[in-house]
Amino acid sequence: MSGSKPMISVCWLRRDLRLHDNAALFHALKSGFPVLPVFIFDDAILNQLDDKADKRVDLIYQMLENIQQKLQATEGSIRIFHGSVKQAFDILINEYAVQKVFCNRDYEPYALQRDAEIRYFLNAKNIEFHSYKDQIIFEWNEVLKADGTPYTVFTPFSKIWKKHLSEIQIPAYPSEKHLNNILKSDKKASFPKLEEIGFHKTGIQFHEAKPEIYTIENYHLTRDIPSLETGTTGMSLHLRFGTLSVRELVKIASISNETWLNELIWREFFMSILMHFPHVANGAFKKQYEAIEWRNNEDEFQRWCNGTTGFPIVDAGMRQLNETGLMHNRVRMITASFLVKDLLVDWRWGEAYFASKLLDYDLSANNGNWQWAAGCGCDAAPYFRILNPSEQTKRYDPELKYIRRWVPEINEFGYPAPMVDHSMARERTLKAFKEGLNNI
Numbered sequence: 086m087s088g089s090k091p092m093i094s095v096c097w098l099r100r101d102l103r104l105h106d107n108a109a110l111f112h113a114l115k116s117g118f119p120v121l122p123v124f125i126f127d128d129a130i131l132n133q134l135d136d137k138a139d140k141r142v143d144l145i146y147q148m149l150e151n152i153q154q155k156l157q158a159t160e161g162s163i164r165i166f167h168g169s170v171k172q173a174f175d176i177l178i179n180e181y182a183v184q185k186v187f188c189n190r191d192y193e194p195y196a197l198q199r200d201a202e203i204r205y206f207l208n209a210k211n212i213e214f215h216s217y218k219d220q221i222i223f224e225w226n227e228v229l230k231a232d233g234t235p236y237t238v239f240t241p242f243s244k245i246w247k248k249h250l251s252e253i254q255i256p257a258y259p260s261e262k263h264l265n266n267i268l269k270s271d272k273k274a275s276f277p278k279l280e281e282i283g284f285h286k287t288g289i290q291f292h293e294a295k296p297e298i299y300t301i302e303n304y305h306l307t308r309d310i311p312s313l314e315t316g317t318t319g320m321s322l323h324l325r326f327g328t329l330s331v332r333e334l335v336k337i338a339s340i341s342n343e344t345w346l347n348e349l350i351w352r353e354f355f356m357s358i359l360m361h362f363p364h365v366a367n368g369a370f371k372k373q374y375e376a377i378e379w380r381n382n383e384d385e386f387q388r389w390c391n392g393t394t395g396f397p398i399v400d401a402g403m404r405q406l407n408e409t410g411l412m413h414n415r416v417r418m419i420t421a422s423f424l425v426k427d428l429l430v431d432w433r434w435g436e437a438y439f440a441s442k443l444l445d446y447d448l449s450a451n452n453g454n455w456q457w458a459a460g461c462g463c464d465a466a467p468y469f470r471i472l473n474p475s476e477q478t479k480r481y482d483p484e485l486k487y488i489r490r491w492v493p494e495i496n497e498f499g500y501p502a503p504m505v506d507h508s509m510a511r512e513r514t515l516k517a518f519k520e521g522l523n524n525i
């Protein structure tokens with residue numbers, strides 16, 4: 086006790102909503118003080134969400150309920166706050182003699198700034214602030230060229246990434262073995278209702294998951310077939326919120342399937358790009374692409390959003406996104422290419438729409454992939470590579486299994502005719518890109 090207040094460590098959970106193999110939690114539990122796990126529903130983030138039935142908030146809420154339930158065995162509890170991060174720490178410091186705060190590093194621009202401010206605030210009060218690498222294997226400054234500059238092309242990045250991996254033992258942080266050091270029940274704290282945070286239930290159900298070994302072993306054969314439920318692993322959501330540890334997944338990937346390992350490396354590649362080139366969050370990686378003259382037709386954009394373009398594979402993807410918050414990767418590529426190249430809509434419009442809907446939304450992955458599709462990113466597909474929706478359908482959904490699931494009325498009267506002629510649109514885009522790039 087310090088005065089009348091109990092001395093504790095705080096473990097501030099963010100994108101790491103799990104009690105096992107969690108670096109920050111592990112270090113907190115070994116800090117010598119009982120640990121209070123904390124989550125803050127941060128108004129700075131929540132206020133940007135217009136839809137109060139946001140599936141992501143509902144999911145996070147359920148993930149926290151899951152943690153709460155597991156903590157019962159320790160007679161402990163997670164403390165949930167709603168408001169600003171600073172307010173939450175003010176309350177904590179008022180109630181406890183907080184000695185140390187532990188968290189895992191988050192690399193998005195807002196998070197970096199928030200953490201820098203909180204570190205400063207806590208240090209001024211003589212409270213230690215410790216942050217750890219947890220959501221990735223190698224941080225932005227660990228995979229660099231020999232001259233210390235960042236890679237901007239995936240293949241050499243992935244080669245060095247794999248070389249580094251072969252030289253280390255992937256660490257484990259068995260936090261689950263030390264849960265007896267969780268602070269015993271905090272009677273003052275009740276678990277708030279979702280409505281008290283300003284959001285509603287959406288019907289979505291969170292389930293813990295592990296990747297299927299069968300899927301991983303066959304990944305290179307099945308990953309491009311959108312009709313296959315288990316053609317890809319469905320781990321993006323778990324990686325996004327940290328309900329699984331990336332270390333577990335990379336250990337499996339490195340002995341099971343190199344194609345799948347590469348996907349996990351793409352994730353880290355785009356995170357590294359965002360750290361080194363933060364301008365990508367708002368604009369093209371290749372700045373000369375800012376000169377493209379977009380058509381940006383609002384009605385056409387709306388038809389793309391609603392899945393009524395008359396291109397079945399595009400409509401199927403957008404309807405899957407609107408209904409489930411997810412979309413198969415191959416179809417994400419097709420829908421993105423269609424918006425940018427067939428409709429000549431600024432890729433940032435599509436990026437923002439995906440950001441508002443995707444359960445696995447991640448700034449670096451979403452941005453990197455949109456820039457890739459638009460041709461303006463690092464290591465992007467060249468702008469003249471334009472996906473043809475019909476050819477893509479023949480190749481990846483020849484029996485229309487995926488399409489029929491999401492667009493059952495495809496052959497019925499009332500399903501719209503294609504909203505644009507693909508060949509004409511292709512030429513129009515090539516011209517717009519050529520002109521834009523030549524005008525610099």
Ligand SMILES: Cc1cc2nc3c(=O)[nH]c(=O)nc-3n(C[C@H](O)[C@H](O)[C@H](O)COP(=O)(O)OP(=O)(O)OC[C@H]3O[C@@H](n4cnc5c(N)ncnc54)[C@H](O)[C@@H]3O)c2cc1C
Binds near residue numbers: 317349353447452454
């Ligand atoms: C336009 C567009 C936007 C995208 N936006 C996001 C996003 O916001 N968040 C997101 O996690 N992924 C995004 N992706 C990448 C990819 O579509 C998803 O990661 C994948 O569909 C998730 O399904 P899965 O978990 O079954 O992946 P799997 O195919 O089983 O891959 C395993 C994991 O590797 C990572 N991964 C796979 N492909 C990519 C990729 N191209 N870039 C980065 N990481 C990858 C994911 O974490 C994924 O869970 C986007 C792709 C496109 C083309």
